[in-house]
Amino acid sequence: MSFSLSRRAFGLGVSAAALAACSPGGGGGGNVVNVYSARHYDVDRTLYDSFEQATGIAVRVLSANAEQLLERLRAEGEATAADLVIAADAGNLWRIKDAGLLQNVTTPALEAGVPARLRDPEGAYWGFTKRARVIIYRKDAVQPEEVASYDNLADARFRGQIVMRSSTNTYQLSTLSSRIERLGAENARAWAAAVRGNFARDPQGSDTDQIKAVAAGEAQATVCNHYYYFRLMRSEDPADREIVAKTGIIFPDQAGAGTHVNISGGGVTTHAKNRDGAVQLLEYLVSDEAQTTIAPLNVEFPIRSEIAPAPDLAAIGAFKEEDIPLDALGRHQAEAARIFEEVGWL
Amino acid sequence: MTRNALAARGANIDGVALVAALATIICAAPAIAVIGLALARSDGGADFGGDLLANGAFGTGALMAAGGLGAIVFGAASAALVSLCRFPGRGLFEWLLVVPLAAPSYILAYAYASLTWAGGVSPLRIEGFWGAAFIYAVGLYPYVYLAARAAFVSQSLGALEAARTLGAKPGNVFWRVALPMARPAIAAGGALAMMEIAADYGAAHHFGLTTLSTAIFRAWYAHGAPSMALQISAVLLLGALVFLILERRARGRASFAAALTRAKPAPRYQLAALPALGAVALCGGLVASGALLPLAWLLRLALLHANVEDVAGPFLNSMLLSGGGALVTLALAAAIAVAARRANAFGKASLYAAAAGYAAPGAVIAMGALALFGLAREAGWIGGLGPALAVTALIWTYAARFASAGVQPIDAGLTRLSKGLDASARTLGAGPWRRFARVDLPIAAPSLAAAALILFVEILKELPATLILRPFNFDTLAVKAYSYASDERLLEAAAPALLIFLVGLAPILILTRGIGQVGRR
Numbered sequence: 001m002s003f004s005l006s007r008r009a010f011g012l013g014v015s016a017a018a019l020a021a022c023s024p025g026g027g028g029g030g031n032v033v034n035v036y037s038a039r040h041y042d043v044d045r046t047l048y049d050s051f052e053q054a055t056g057i058a059v060r061v062l063s064a065n066a067e068q069l070l071e072r073l074r075a076e077g078e079a080t081a082a083d084l085v086i087a088a089d090a091g092n093l094w095r096i097k098d099a100g101l102l103q104n105v106t107t108p109a110l111e112a113g114v115p116a117r118l119r120d121p122e123g124a125y126w127g128f129t130k131r132a133r134v135i136i137y138r139k140d141a142v143q144p145e146e147v148a149s150y151d152n153l154a155d156a157r158f159r160g161q162i163v164m165r166s167s168t169n170t171y172q173l174s175t176l177s178s179r180i181e182r183l184g185a186e187n188a189r190a191w192a193a194a195v196r197g198n199f200a201r202d203p204q205g206s207d208t209d210q211i212k213a214v215a216a217g218e219a220q221a222t223v224c225n226h227y228y229y230f231r232l233m234r235s236e237d238p239a240d241r242e243i244v245a246k247t248g249i250i251f252p253d254q255a256g257a258g259t260h261v262n263i264s265g266g267g268v269t270t271h272a273k274n275r276d277g278a279v280q281l282l283e284y285l286v287s288d289e290a291q292t293t294i295a296p297l298n299v300e301f302p303i304r305s306e307i308a309p310a311p312d313l314a315a316i317g318a319f320k321e322e323d324i325p326l327d328a329l330g331r332h333q334a335e336a337a338r339i340f341e342e343v344g345w346l
Numbered sequence: 347m348t349r350n351a352l353a354a355r356g357a358n359i360d361g362v363a364l365v366a367a368l369a370t371i372i373c374a375a376p377a378i379a380v381i382g383l384a385l386a387r388s389d390g391g392a393d394f395g396g397d398l399l400a401n402g403a404f405g406t407g408a409l410m411a412a413g414g415l416g417a418i419v420f421g422a423a424s425a426a427l428v429s430l431c432r433f434p435g436r437g438l439f440e441w442l443l444v445v446p447l448a449a450p451s452y453i454l455a456y457a458y459a460s461l462t463w464a465g466g467v468s469p470l471r472i473e474g475f476w477g478a479a480f481i482y483a484v485g486l487y488p489y490v491y492l493a494a495r496a497a498f499v500s501q502s503l504g505a506l507e508a509a510r511t512l513g514a515k516p517g518n519v520f521w522r523v524a525l526p527m528a529r530p531a532i533a534a535g536g537a538l539a540m541m542e543i544a545a546d547y548g549a550a551h552h553f554g555l556t557t558l559s560t561a562i563f564r565a566w567y568a569h570g571a572p573s574m575a576l577q578i579s580a581v582l583l584l585g586a587l588v589f590l591i592l593e594r595r596a597r598g599r600a601s602f603a604a605a606l607t608r609a610k611p612a613p614r615y616q617l618a619a620l621p622a623l624g625a626v627a628l629c630g631g632l633v634a635s636g637a638l639l640p641l642a643w644l645l646r647l648a649l650l651h652a653n654v655e656d657v658a659g660p661f662l663n664s665m666l667l668s669g670g671g672a673l674v675t676l677a678l679a680a681a682i683a684v685a686a687r688r689a690n691a692f693g694k695a696s697l698y699a700a701a702a703g704y705a706a707p708g709a710v711i712a713m714g715a716l717a718l719f720g721l722a723r724e725a726g727w728i729g730g731l732g733p734a735l736a737v738t739a740l741i742w743t744y745a746a747r748f749a750s751a752g753v754q755p756i757d758a759g760l761t762r763l764s765k766g767l768d769a770s771a772r773t774l775g776a777g778p779w780r781r782f783a784r785v786d787l788p789i790a791a792p793s794l795a796a797a798a799l800i801l802f803v804e805i806l807k808e809l810p811a812t813l814i815l816r817p818f819n820f821d822t823l824a825v826k827a828y829s830y831a832s833d834e835r836l837l838e839a840a841a842p843a844l845l846i847f848l849v850g851l852a853p854i855l856i857l858t859r860g861i862g863q864v865g866r867r
Contacts, residue, residue: 034818040829060818063829067567068814071713072731075720079730081818095570166554168568204473204554205459208834212465228834236650237837243465334393337568341394346556346564 032058033277036073038066038087039264043294050293051284057277066092066170073101078271083278086266089170091177093125093265094330102267105279113286114303117323118263127263127326128285129300132319133175134259135250136211136229137221142248147221149253150179150260154194161220162198163213165206167340171225171262176339177332178260181324185335193343203346208232215243225262226251227299230312234299251319258320262329264300362778363692366685369678370696372742373749376714377583377703383717384580387573394565399578402561406544406582409479409557414540416483421490421539422525422532424629429498430524432614433622439629440495441858446636447488447800448850450807450824452548453843454481456831457640459552460647478553482546484636486539492796492857493535493758497528516615530597530761534754537593541586541705541750547810558582559707572713579710586705590698641847648840657826657842664806664822664849667737671744672801678745679752679797684786686753687760697757701750708747709810715743716814733817740815747811748804752797759793760786799853806850823849 037044040063048059064072066087073080073096085102087093096102102124110119110126118127135147141161146152153162165172179188200219207224211232214222229249232240251259266285268278284290291302301309308314340346427433428440458481462468472480501524509523510516547559558578566575617625679700686697703711719739722728728735771781787794809824816825823846830839 040833062816062818062820063825064813065567065832067570067572068709068712068810071572071716072814075716075723076731077720077723079723081730081732098570166551168551168560168564170567173568202474202554205463205552206834209459209463209465212463216464218464231835235837237647239465334569334571337564338393340568341398346398346554 083272125267176336181328369681374699379714412479413482417539420487425494455549490535493531497531651837683756704750712811
């Protein structure tokens with residue numbers, strides 16, 4: 001009895017080891033690009049499919065949070081199978097670069113495809129879509145000019161009338177980081193403290209929950225990424241479209257520094273097995289073909305202004321974008337987190 | 347030290363103990379790696395502003411107390427009602443009450459937020475601290491219910507009849523005999539529920555609460571300081587260990603082993619009209635708020651989103667991981683539970699070591715597994731994290747995370763085995779393997795089945811470790827539901843979330859049937 005059991009245990013161990021030995025270390029042959037992606041959008045799959053059709057290079061995806069993908073890349077080191085990392089928010093991409101896990105890549109197609117402001121100066125990551133941080137206000141309580149700037153949200157006029165999501169969220173951190181870059185940490189702290197003082201309640205829920213709270217009359221204004229609002233406009237749920245009817249959208253600071261704009265972007269991993277394939281995919285993502293293909297399906301803005309976004313986005317018209325180096329969003333992130341904690345905006 | 351104790355110690359250096367030791371090491375390794383990493387890695391810890399850590403510890407403690415107490419009261423009360431009393435719908439509630447087990451806390455949180463916050467349809471808001479405590483209580487009470495129900499139905503007619511014969515009123519029989527006898531099981535189930543609460547990130551974060559779990563992810567995500575996240579995790583793990591030791595201490599020697607004899611179960615006490623109404627209201631309320639209401643809301647959302655996409659792949663992957671993971675974890679948990687029952691220091695240590703992982707967020711345990719993987723890779727033992735290795739690492743992480751959920755019911759089942767029986771077998775010359783196969787295993791069989799099914803459902807619901815360790819092009823139902831939900835697309839998330847629930851329902855039905863049979867024996 002004892003013998004047969006332990007023999008079985010031994011056999012199990014051997015087969016586990018054999019399984020481990022058989023597993024391909026890379027999986028990155030010439031015809032596969034392995035992507036770690038922190039984006040969960042259906043349009044991405046559409047893009048990968050058309051890339052496959054155009055080049056014969058298959059795209060395999062592992063999606064998870066950017067922070068988790070970073071830890072996996074770190075543990076995998078040179079053995080990683082990932083060739084390309086895709087993430088929303090430049091702050092996340094900056095961190096992966098900062099950990100030494102992205103390599104610098106520069107090609108004419110990438111340089112032509114991505115405006116200098118929307119990529120890493122050294123070529124570690126390249127934007128392929130844009131998202132704007134907008135203000136949503138309730139029409140029956142607020143005049144558009146009262147929320148023309150992020151600064152307005154700090155006014156005493158909005159005491160008890162602002163809702164915001166948690167500052168653990170990267171978008172929130174990046175918004176404050178951009179302010180630190182432009183106006184300094186003291187200004188950013190004062191702004192965050194004043195906005196915190198105007199909260200109708202402690203932060204809870206998602207960007208969409210903030211929009212709903214504004215529409216329901218629990219607050220008068222909030223800040224969110226523009227596409228959450230446009231998703232509600234396109235929603236199958238009539239209740240969602242009702243929310244849109246009660247609220248308005250502002251691209252802030254048109255008379256000032258411009259609206260905070262962030263990117264979704266990608267970078268080639270330091271230990272990519274299929275560097276060429278990864279670069280090709282990156283080039284494809286910023287190409288006219290890909291950008292025009294996904295524009296009508298996407299709720300984000302194309303990376304180049306000359307490409308028309310989806311009709312409802314186009315209806316907004318051109319808007320002035322904040323002009324700061326993207327890597328500032330990463331550099332100031334930890335300080336932004338600390339400021340949020342100090343003012344009690346968690 | 348008595349001669350017996352010495353003999354017991356000598357007998358522990360045997361095959362069973364070795365297997366148990368190995369199982370413990372396997373289950374505890376990622377958690378130990380987390381603690382080791384917390385001490386070793388210093389890429390600049392997070393420089394928190396404010397009292398985040400103190401507030402987080404307080405928040406976790408308060409949630410464990412409020413949510414855990416709710417789960418204990420709901421679970422024990424409903425178990426007592428369906429096991430000891432007769433009222434309309436009792437047979438239906440007997441299995442319906444387990445159903446919330448299939449709904450992950452984060453799905454409940456998203457569903458309740460959508461249902462009751464702005465834009466929802468309910469005038470009553472489920473939000474903030476009490477909202478989260480409510481969700482934990484109605485989502486996690488089945489852990490207590492299952493354990494307590496098993497304890498109540500295995501109580502023999504003899505003990506209850508004796509009390510009645512001695513003139514105790516039915517209420518007194520319950521408070522002074524039935525409840526005290528079920529106390530160890532209730533405590534074990536309550537401990538599981540509380541550790542689930544400590545480990546939860548999704549619901550706490552969505553509700554804007556500050557807990558140790560949200561502090562961990564704040565350090566990791568907002569400060570970009572995974573080393574700080576590991577340090578807070580180490581605190582959480584050690585806290586869980588202390589909690590477990592205290593819980594076991596409090597339970598003390600309160601084990602009731604007499605029920606092994608095949609006594610007839612006690613006849614159920616017929617409730618009068620008003621109490622029966624109360625019983626139906628309580629059981630119905632629990633099932634409705636823990637499962638039916640949020641799931642009906644999800645169903646409405648799923649139907650609004652007409653575009654039903656392919657969930658066959660994720661479904662198969664979920665089945666593969668949950669099935670494989672449950673079997674492996676079960677085997678390890680059984681070894682640990684058997685070792686733990688041999689009341690010596692090693693057995694207890696292995697129990698605690700394997701259990702701590704249950705109180706840590708899955709993402710943190712996964713980080714520990716990743717770090718071990720990194721070490722093995724640097725040592726040249728393995729290559730990259732290919733599909734087979736990724737699945738192996740994933741199943742290992744499940745074992746580390748959920749071993750305790752398996753150990754607790756098996757251990758509870760084994761406490762029904764009187765020490766005398768083991769001693770008799772030993773006196774009759776049975777060796778350790780023989781005693782394990784002929785005595786321990788048959789007695790523990792029903793609880794093994796229960797443990798396997800609980801593990802299956804746990805792994806089915808598991809998200810963060812699956813997210814971080816799975817192979818390319820490999821999505822599970824939980825990953826699908828989360829991807830959409832985290833992207834704030836609840837309509838699209840609804841279908842996979844519902845499917846998690848439906849898949850989880852099958853083992854739950856088997857589980858409750860099993861309990862019924864134990865009761866009928």
